[in-house]
Amino acid sequence: MSPAHTVLEVRDIVKTYGGVRALGGVSLSLEAGEVHCLAGENGSGKSTLIKIISGVERPDSGTITIDGETHTHTTPTGAIRAGIQVIYQDFSLFPNLTAAENIAMLSELADRRKLSSRRRIRAAAERIVADLGLNIDLDADVEHLSVADRQLIAICRALVGEARVLIMDEPTTALTHSEVKRLFTIVRRLQDRGVAVVFVSHKLDEVLQISQRVTVLRNGEVVESGLASEYTGRAIAKAMTGRDVSEERLVDELPDGREPLMVVEGLGRKGAFADVSFTLRPGEILGITGLLGSGRSEIAEAIFGVAPADTGTVTIGGRTRRIRSIKDAVRAGIGYVPEDRLTQGLFLEKSIADNMVAASLDSYRNKAFLLDGKRIARSMADLFRRLRIKAPNVQAPVRSLSGGNAQRVVIAKWLDRKPNILMLNGPTVGVDIGSKEEIFAILREQAANGMGIIVISDDIPELVSSCHRVLIVRAGHVVAEVVGDDIDVDGIQERMTA
Amino acid sequence: MDILRRLRGANNEGVLAAVIIVVAIAMALASPAFFTPSTFFGLVRSSLVPLIFALGVLLVMISGGIDVSFPAIAIFAAYTTVQWSSQASFDPTLVGIFAIAIVIGALWGLVNGVVIARFRLPTLIVTLGTQGIIKGILLTYIGSAYISAAKLPPSISDAGDAHLVDIPGAGYLHGMLIPVVIVVVAVWWMLKHTTFGRSIFAIGGDIEAARRVGIKVVRTQILLYVLVGALAAFGGVISVILGKNANPQSLVGTELDIIAAVVLGGASIFGGRGSVFGTVLGVVLVQLINNNLVLIGIPSTWQRAAVGALLIIGVSIQALAALRDRRKPVLLEEEVSRA
Numbered sequence: 001m002s003p004a005h006t007v008l009e010v011r012d013i014v015k016t017y018g019g020v021r022a023l024g025g026v027s028l029s030l031e032a033g034e035v036h037c038l039a040g041e042n043g044s045g046k047s048t049l050i051k052i053i054s055g056v057e058r059p060d061s062g063t064i065t066i067d068g069e070t071h072t073h074t075t076p077t078g079a080i081r082a083g084i085q086v087i088y089q090d091f092s093l094f095p096n097l098t099a100a101e102n103i104a105m106l107s108e109l110a111d112r113r114k115l116s117s118r119r120r121i122r123a124a125a126e127r128i129v130a131d132l133g134l135n136i137d138l139d140a141d142v143e144h145l146s147v148a149d150r151q152l153i154a155i156c157r158a159l160v161g162e163a164r165v166l167i168m169d170e171p172t173t174a175l176t177h178s179e180v181k182r183l184f185t186i187v188r189r190l191q192d193r194g195v196a197v198v199f200v201s202h203k204l205d206e207v208l209q210i211s212q213r214v215t216v217l218r219n220g221e222v223v224e225s226g227l228a229s230e231y232t233g234r235a236i237a238k239a240m241t242g243r244d245v246s247e248e249r250l251v252d253e254l255p256d257g258r259e260p261l262m263v264v265e266g267l268g269r270k271g272a273f274a275d276v277s278f279t280l281r282p283g284e285i286l287g288i289t290g291l292l293g294s295g296r297s298e299i300a301e302a303i304f305g306v307a308p309a310d311t312g313t314v315t316i317g318g319r320t321r322r323i324r325s326i327k328d329a330v331r332a333g334i335g336y337v338p339e340d341r342l343t344q345g346l347f348l349e350k351s352i353a354d355n356m357v358a359a360s361l362d363s364y365r366n367k368a369f370l371l372d373g374k375r376i377a378r379s380m381a382d383l384f385r386r387l388r389i390k391a392p393n394v395q396a397p398v399r400s401l402s403g404g405n406a407q408r409v410v411i412a413k414w415l416d417r418k419p420n421i422l423m424l425n426g427p428t429v430g431v432d433i434g435s436k437e438e439i440f441a442i443l444r445e446q447a448a449n450g451m452g453i454i455v456i457s458d459d460i461p462e463l464v465s466s467c468h469r470v471l472i473v474r475a476g477h478v479v480a481e482v483v484g485d486d487i488d489v490d491g492i493q494e495r496m497t498a
Numbered sequence: 499m500d501i502l503r504r505l506r507g508a509n510n511e512g513v514l515a516a517v518i519i520v521v522a523i524a525m526a527l528a529s530p531a532f533f534t535p536s537t538f539f540g541l542v543r544s545s546l547v548p549l550i551f552a553l554g555v556l557l558v559m560i561s562g563g564i565d566v567s568f569p570a571i572a573i574f575a576a577y578t579t580v581q582w583s584s585q586a587s588f589d590p591t592l593v594g595i596f597a598i599a600i601v602i603g604a605l606w607g608l609v610n611g612v613v614i615a616r617f618r619l620p621t622l623i624v625t626l627g628t629q630g631i632i633k634g635i636l637l638t639y640i641g642s643a644y645i646s647a648a649k650l651p652p653s654i655s656d657a658g659d660a661h662l663v664d665i666p667g668a669g670y671l672h673g674m675l676i677p678v679v680i681v682v683v684a685v686w687w688m689l690k691h692t693t694f695g696r697s698i699f700a701i702g703g704d705i706e707a708a709r710r711v712g713i714k715v716v717r718t719q720i721l722l723y724v725l726v727g728a729l730a731a732f733g734g735v736i737s738v739i740l741g742k743n744a745n746p747q748s749l750v751g752t753e754l755d756i757i758a759a760v761v762l763g764g765a766s767i768f769g770g771r772g773s774v775f776g777t778v779l780g781v782v783l784v785q786l787i788n789n790n791l792v793l794i795g796i797p798s799t800w801q802r803a804a805v806g807a808l809l810i811i812g813v814s815i816q817a818l819a820a821l822r823d824r825r826k827p828v829l830l831e832e833e834v835s836r837a
Contacts, residue, residue, distance in 0.1 A: 056710075077712045092710045094703035096770035097696075105700065108693060109712045116696045157711075 005032045006065075007196050008053070008084065008165050013062035015048055022048040024220045025062070030165060030196040035187060037199045037207040037228065040217035041240050041432035046200055049217070050167055054086045055079040080110060085158035086167045091150050095143035099153050100125035102142055107161045128160045132186055148179040148292070155186065159195075166190060167198040172206055173429050176292040176458055177493060184210050203459075204233035204433070216240055241434045250465050251285060251444060253484055258282055259318075261452040262421055264303070267312030272298040273476035276312070280421065280452040285443060287463035287487075288456045290473035291496055297339065299473065300423050300456050304336040305329040316421070335359075335419035337410050339426045346398050346410060353380040353394040355409050360417040383412040387442055404428075404435025411442065422446065423454040428462060440466045458496075460489045472496055509764025510815055511776040518783050525786075528794035536669035537790065543671075545785045546678045546740065548756055549778065550733030553685045554726040555753075555760045556777045560689070561722055562702040562769025563621030564757065567610060569749035570632040571727050572734030575602040578640050579735070580650060580744045589651040599731040606632060607727020611720035629750065636746050645744040657739045674736050681732065686774040698722060702769030758805055759784040762812035783808065 009029040015022045023045045030036055040046045051057040053064065055074035064071050066082045074082070093102050104121040125138050134152055142150060151171065158166055172180045187197055187210055201207050207214065208228055216224040216239040224231075224239040260279040268274035273295035280286055290296040302309040305323045313320050314332075321332045329336070346355055357364065357376050366372045384394050387408045391401060398409055407427060414422055424443070428436040444466060447453050457463055463470050464487050472480040472495045480495045506512040526532045551568055558565040579599040583589060590598065606628070613624050647655060660673030689695035697718045701708045709715050738744045763780025765772030787804050791797075796804075 076710070080712055086710075088710065092704065092707035094700050094707060094770070096703040097699060101696065105696070106711045108696075113693050116691055116693050 006030065007032050007067065009065040010049075010053060011063045011065070013049065013052055013059045013064075015045075015052060015057065015059050022220050023052075023059070026217070026220070026222055028215055028222070028225075030198065032164070032194045032196055033191050034213060035191060035197045035199055035211040037201060037211035037214045038217065039201065039204070039207060039214060039236055039240055041434050044217040044240070044432075045220040046217055047169070048220075050086060050169060050198075050200065053079070053165075053167065054084060077110075080106065080161065083162060083164035084167070085161070085163040085165065087151070087154045087158055087169065087171065089169045089173065091154040093142045093150055093154060093157075096141060098139055098141055099136055099145065099149075100138040102153050103128060103138075103156045103160055106157050110161050124160055125156065128156045132156065132159070132189060134186075146292075148175055148182075151175065151183070152186075159190070163195060165196045165198065167200070169200045171199065172201060172203055177496065178291065180206060204236050205461075207236070208233055218242060237433055240432070249485070249487070250440075251447075251468055254281060254284055254468055261317065263313075263315040265313050265315070267299065267302060267309045267314065269298060269302055269307065269309045269311075272307070273302075273473070274311075276473075276478055278471060278478070278481070280454065282420075282450045282452055283447050284468045285447050285453045285455060285466055287467035287470035288454060288473060289458055289460065289463055289470060289492060289496060291458070294473045294496075295476040296456050296458075296473045297425055298476075300336065300425055300454065303329065303454075304334060304423060306336075330417075330419075333420035335414035335417055335422040337407075337414060337422070337424040337427060339429065346406060348399040349397055351395045351397055352384065352389060352391060352401070352409055353377075355398050356380055356383055356394075356412045356416055359413050363417070379416060383416060387412050387415075388438060402432075402435075404431040404439070407431055407435070407439060408442070411439065415446065419451070421452045421454070423456070425456045426459075427455060427457065428459060436462060460492050463487070463492070464489055507764070507773075507776070509766075509771055509773050509776045511764055511773060511779060513815060514763065514776060514779045514783065514812075518779060518786065521783065521786055525790050525794050529790075531793055532790065534668065535665050537793070539663075539669040539671050540789055541782070541785055542675060543740065544789055545781050546672070546674055547733050547737040548752075548759060548785065549678060549781045550681060550729055550736065551752075551756045552760050552763070552777050552781050553682065553774065554729040554733075555756050556763070556765055556772050556774065557685070557689075557698060557722060557726055557729075558621065559757075559760060559765045559767065560702045560769060560772045561698045561719065562705065563614065564767070565610070565621060565625045565723075565726060566753045566757075567606070567625035567629040567632060568726065568730040568733075568756075569751070569753050570629040570636075571603050571606045571730040572737065573746060573749040574606065574632050574636045574640070574734075575599040575731035576734030576738045577636060577645070577744050577746045578602055580645055580654065580738055581641050583651040584645060584649045589653050592653040592657050595651065595653060596732065596735055599735045600728045601731075603727040603729075603731025603734070604724045605727070607724040607730070608720065610727065611723030614723065615716040615719035633750055640746070642746055644746075647742040650738070650742065650744065654735075654739055655742065658742045672740065674739060677732075678736065681729070682774060682778065685729075689774060694718065694721065699770060702766075702771075704770075755784060755805060756781075758809040762808060764816065766816070780812075 006029050011027045012025045013023050014025055026045065026049060038046055048057065052059050055076045055078055058073040064074055100122050103125040107124060108116065108121065122138065129136055129138065136149055136152060142153060171183060175183060190197055199207065199211055208231065211228045214224070214226065214228045214231055214236060215222055216236055218240060258281050261282045262280040265277045267276040276299055278286070288296050288299060298307065301307045303314060303323065305326045305328050308324050314323055315321070316332050321328065323329050323332065347358065357380060361371065364372050364376050380394050389405050389408050391405065398406055401409065427439055431439065440462060443453050455463065455467065467487060469481065469483045470487050470492060471478050472492060474496065482491065551572065554568050555565060576599050579595050579602065583595065610625060610628055613619060614621050657673065661670040662673050662675060663671040689698070697708070697713045700713055701715060701718060705715060734749065737749065759780040760772070760777050761767060762783060763772070763776035765777065784805055787808065788801050791801055791804060
């Protein structure tokens with residue numbers, strides 16, 4: 001590596017929002033060609049720090065030094081011009097424009113071009129894509145590309161303007177195992193070019209794999225900072241949460257002989273998956289895993305009637321159910337927490353209580369066909385407490401919640417319907433480690449009360465810690481079923497990709 | 499498939515062109531009077547003003563908004579200019595009249611733009627409000643009297659009689675076609691080949707992402723509404739020229755037809771999509787129906803119903819196309835979240 005050269009340094013950054021201290025004197029320095037991991041739970045101040053570095057927010061006090069020049073704050077364009085680029089979690093791409101235009105837009109603006117030339121844009125995009133050794137359809141509209149490709153486009157866009165600091169906010173959440181590997185290859189290439197990469201993540205194994213230095217934030221303060229080689233995943237998790245976190249198996253064997261809750265036989269949908277059979281017993285947590293596009297989500301969708309199966313049967317409580325629509329599934333006692341909870345499962349502007357009650361209004365109707373406000377308030381207060389949602393009260397809008405808390409609201413919404421079977425697709429995507437544990441603790445508790453739970457996820461460690469059984473899906477077929485102590489991270493990963 | 503896709507066009511322009519041809523053939527079969535120069539000239543003439551307005555609506559729609567104040571701006575700018583000119587008995591020439599009206603229109607556009615961009619308010623509500631204010635000011639302070647052909651400035655009356663092609667007994671092609679075509683081409687070029695034009699698409703695609711890549715969203719939006727105000731004023735003056743009168747009560751109320759034409763032309767009401775070519779086709783289709791239903795024996799009272807039906811069909815085609823695109827395998831994962 002080239003001799004260390006500090007490209008960016010922030011010192012004693014303080015930021016308060018209406019009396020709440022988001023950052024209480026944070027310092028961080030970045031050297032050329034290093035990958036620096038910024039870890040912390042939601043609400044620890046990571047995002048605020050990124051916003052201050054990228055000029056979106058102004059700090060109350062503290063300094064930002066870029067290339068030896070010290071400033072009290074930066075502006076978005078100032079930061080971009082200084083070579084500081086942020087890849088946001090949502091990528092901030094334009095779905096209606098082509099990949100090439102998305103990539104070149106930033107440099108076109110930075111160069112203050114008045115006229116737009118398709119040829120120049122195309123050439124700039126091609127150059128960067130070739131530079132990174134990627135294969136992307138530059139003429140396709142971004143909305144037609146996969147999540148992984150969108151991320152690559154966001155990276156290309158950041159680099160086309162000669163970035164020297166690249167901040168990636170939770171870059172691996174939407175990616176599968178092999179896509180993460182590809183991302184890491186690219187990050188290493190950037191490193192060789194002398195780019196300082198800030199990797200914001202909560203997947204600790206990945207962090208330790210890729211970064212040289214680690215800084216952990218908790219409650220707006222740096223609690224740990226040092227060489228990545230000196231930390232274990234567990235030590236970082238402990239620094240983030242302030243308590244010990246384990247990834248051991250947390251569920252016991254289910255007693256034999258209980259009537260199955262749901263029996264799925266020979267389920268299939270043309271072009272998506274075929275011949276899927278399994279049983280779900282009361283109290284069981286069943287994991288379904290596989291790569292992106294393996295059919296893992298489609299199976300859940302079929303059972304929930306979003307895209308009904310065309311062959312096979314689903315038997316619930318001894319009765320064979322025809323599930324042709326979501327309504328059929330809900331009637332059969334199935335609940336589903338979709339993957340993209342922010343656009344799908346929630347009314348963002350509405351209060352926590354309104355969201356939680358949304359799926360079960362019918363059950364709160366009194367004799368006069370009016371809603372029973374008192375009963376609603378009571379069960380909402382109960383759910384709010386049981387799921388430990390961190391908010392001032394049930395009237396707070398869902399938009400104000402962090403990812404982990406928003407996910408709890410979605411789960412609460414389905415729990416209020418009292419389903420017999422609850423399916424969750426990627427329940428911990430974008431959720432920090434502390435919340436993740438609590439979400440699974442809630443699921444285990446529900447299972448202990450007799451609910452059957454299906455978790456679709458590619459976060460293998462969480463499946464290992466909480467599932468009684470894991471189905472591995474590859475190319476639309478269940479290729480393996482692992483039970484009990486045979487469930488381990490390496491074995492599953494191997495079978496997913498084999 | 500690839501050829502089919504290309505023919506269909508990015509915003510279903512191909513489908514629209516096919517519909518226009520089918521409608522034209524049906525009309526020709528129903529009435530021998532359809533395929534004549536006079537039908538064609540009539541179609542061109544009646545499309546001129548809606549086309550200019552439609553361009554303004556298109557620009558706003560691509561940026562993710564909806565503008566309903568343009569007819570009010572158009573008649574305000576045109577009437578104010580013509581009335582001042584006729585009262586002062588001073589004819590500033592055709593170019594002068596266009597220039598004054600465009601400045602007035604641009605100023606009203608500035609009002610729209612500042613309110614929308616600065617305070618981030620919903621465009622429909624803001625322009626609904628300014629539409630009322632503009633019309634109120636026009637009728638209260640400027641004038642409510644009809645200005646007849648005799649009182650129009652001579653340069654306007656002359657322009658009204660300027661014909662490009664004149665076929666005795668079969669009508670004429672109006673001279674205003676030339677400036678309108680120039681404006682159409684200019685807007686097309688701006689959308690396609692300027693950073694400003696691409697920024698409008700970007701803002702309509704994702705306004706937050708636009709802020710993050712460094713597009714000056716406020717400035718771009720204000721400039722956009724100024725431009726749209728200027729376009730409206732331009733269309734207003736042309737409508738006075740073609741109609742040979744200036745009526746302060748006219749134009750307001752036509753906005754829905756124009757918006758319908760633009761949506762038919764493939765522009766997305768959610769922003770980010772739309773093309774000048776599609777808009778031209780949309781306007782032509784609506785005018786074709788409006789002008790010629792009578793010719794094939796359908797009472798003119800059915801015009802509105804026909805335009806309404808077309809609008810719904812057009813939007814349905816868009817929705818279906820969007821659905822088909824979503825079925826691509828790469829998006830299997832996302833389908834869950836969108837379903």
